[in-house]
Amino acid sequence: MKDSGSSKNRTVLYISSAIISLFVIFGMFLPKEMGVVxxxxxxxxxxxxxWLYLLSVAFFTVFIYGIAFSRFGNIKLGKDDDQPEFSNFQWFSMLFGGGMGIGLVFWSVAEPMMHYLAPPMGEGATPEAMRTAMRIVFFHWGIHPWVIFAICGLALAYFQxxxxxxxxxSSAFYPLIGDRIYGPIGKAIDILSVFATVFGVATSLGLGSSQIATGLNxxxxxxxxxxxxxxxxxxMTLIFTMATISGLHKAMQFAADIKVWLSIGFMVFIFLFGGTVLILNxxxxxxxxxxQxxxxxxxxxxxxxWLKGWxxxxxxxxxxxxxxxxQFVARVSKGRTIRQFVLAVTLLPSGFSMIWLSIYGGAAFNLDKLSNGAIQAAVKADYTTAFFATLQQLPLYSxxxxxAIILIVASFVGAANSATYVxxxxxxxxxxxxxxxxxxxWGIMQGAFTIILILVGGGTAALAVLQTVSIVAAFPFMLIMIAMCYSIFKALGQEKLSGGK
Structure with missing residues (x-):
């Protein structure tokens, strides 16, 4: 295993930034053509x-839990004598924090209400449609997303x-290609990782900025x-980029603290005033x-x-x-066993998300009924206003x-700042x-890239463009993740043979 060289090797930077820059230029001068493509x-x-997206995620779920409960579950993400860097409470808190983002704020009311009005099966706007809507929301924001994150996090933590x-x-592929991870194959894998990250984060930034704008309206x-x-x-790009350049770590920590405390505050407030019994039921x-x-x-x-859009x-x-x-869940999990890592990463944040969605979704349905359909009317007009339409039915709206705007801004800045780091x-x-x-x-590139996609789509349609681009960008990385699973399994098998615990 040779040394990877220093960070002076800029191959991935030059190639990925050049292609993304070309994409931005293409979008600026030929927006309609880019939309068509x-x-x-x-x-x-x-x-x-x-079918492959669905089957792949099903495979990831079986794989990650199979590894966790197999003889490999006791292997440490670190040397055998490494101890966790963080206490259990600190670790759990960081994993909970990782589960809160722009998307969860954006879709917490909009998605349940949209499924309620137009379910994938059966008649809309019925009690059964409400049950179906909440089950679908749990499905989309529950265990499956964190299974996907756990696969990549396990690979990063184990091989690092x-x-x-x-x-x-690319390091996750060492058991398959050896030192070629430092060559063109490895660089190609890392370039695809950059693409997936840029497109995925652009979608979240587009959602967050749209919700801020419609909230102001x-x-x-x-x-x-x-x-x-x-x-x-x-x-927003100026704010988090300036913070990054000037090293205002305290400012970014302040934004993260605001996000956490406002999130908790809104959950408690909505739980108490949005219909406590209905939410619990x-x-x-x-x-x-x-x-079931x-x-x-x-x-x-x-x-x-329906599946294509959801x-x-x-x-x-x-x-x-x-x-x-x-990268985030890997970085905070050094010294944990594989079993501890998988169970904590997949169950804690998903459990938090389910509680969050139950509170917001349950309150939205309750308040919609009490207001004679005011929330569903707002969603039909512009689903980006769903959160604010719900708050309007509660006390202290002013x-x-x-x-709520501050919460979304804090989530926006936190996600963008973390993405620039990654x-x-x-x-x-x-x-x-x-x-x-x-x-x-990378902060400036993310902002420019998202703005181009917004201008190409125009209005609410921009969110559809962002969704489209995410699906296209994620396809090659999905194939990489399938290969990654085999590489992880092969590496763990070799470790067992060499006497690893």
Whole structure:
């Protein structure tokens, strides 16, 4: 095993940034043509390979739990005598924090209500449609996303902390290609990881900026146009890029603390005033339905038109986020066993997400009924306003609405700042403390890239463009993750043969 060289090797940086820059230029000067190409690619992948997204995630689920409960589960992510860097409480807290993001805030009301109005099976706007809607939301935000993240996180943590390889996705393929991870094959894998991360994060930034813009419109009447959304992105990009350049770590920690405390505050507030008993009933019923239908829902293909816009999009989105979130959960899990890692990463954040969605979704259904359909009317008009329409039915709206904007901004800045760090690391040979200039470069690139996609799509349609691009970008990385599973299994088998615990 040879040395990987220093972070001065800029091959991944130059190639990935050049191609992404070309994409941005293409979108600026030929936006319609880019939209046509993206839509044709989307149609091809979802029509001909939608089954592969579902089957792959099912395989990832079986694989990760199979490894966790096998004889390999006691292997440490580190040397045999390494101890965890963080206490259990600190570790759990960080994993919970990793489960909170822009997407969870954006879809917490909108998605349950949209499934309620237009379910993939049966009649909409019925009690059964509400149960189906909540079960689907649990499915999309439950265990499956964190299984995907756990695959990538396990690979990064195992090969970095136990084998001493660079903190790069390509390192996971050492058992298959050996020192060629430092050559063109390894660089290609890391470039695809950069693409997946950029496209996945762009989707989240697009969702967050759209919700901020429509929130400003909903509260203060500021017109939410593609230009307004682009200005929001530009301002947010300036904030987190300046923080990165100037090293304002305390400022970023402050933003993270705001996100956590506001998230908890909103959950408690909505739980208390949104219909406590209905929320608890909803959570209990949905949790049972979720586990009862776990296998069937995982492989269900009864409505492909619906699946393309929802489940296939989500699985592609999570796959695109795998290098990003995988890096985070890996970094905080040194010294844990594989079994501890898998169970904590897949169950704790998903459990938090289910509680979050039960509170928001249950309250939305309750308040919608009490207001004679005010929330579903808002969703029909513009689903990005769903969160604010729900808050409007609760006390203290003049206070909670601006706080909601702050929560979304804090989630936006936190995700973007973390993504710039991961992208800088991926393009500096796995340097775990990448250069600040490189981080700022990727911050600007993410902002520019997302703005282009927003302008190409225009208004709410921009979110569809972002979804389309995510699915296209995630496809090659899905294939990489399948190969990654085999590589992990092969490495663990060799470790067992060499006497590893």
């Amino acid at each position: 993206a839509n044709k690619s989307f149609g091809f992948l979802t029509t001909d390979f939608g 902390f136990r084998k001493g390889l660079p903190f790069l996705v 909903y509260i203060w009447g500021v017109q939410a146009t593609p230009v307004t959304i682009s200005i929001v992105i530009a301002v 909803n959570f209990t019923d949905t949790l049972g339905a979720y586990f 239908n776990f296998i069937g829902q995982t492989l269900w293909m009864g409505n492909m038109d 489940t296939v999009f989500y699985w592609a989105w999570w796959i695109a986020w795998a290098p990003f979130v995988g 206070i909670t609405a601006p706080l 992208l800088a690391m991926l393009t500096s040979n796995g340097d775990m403390d990448p250069d600040k200039k490189l981080r700022s470069f």
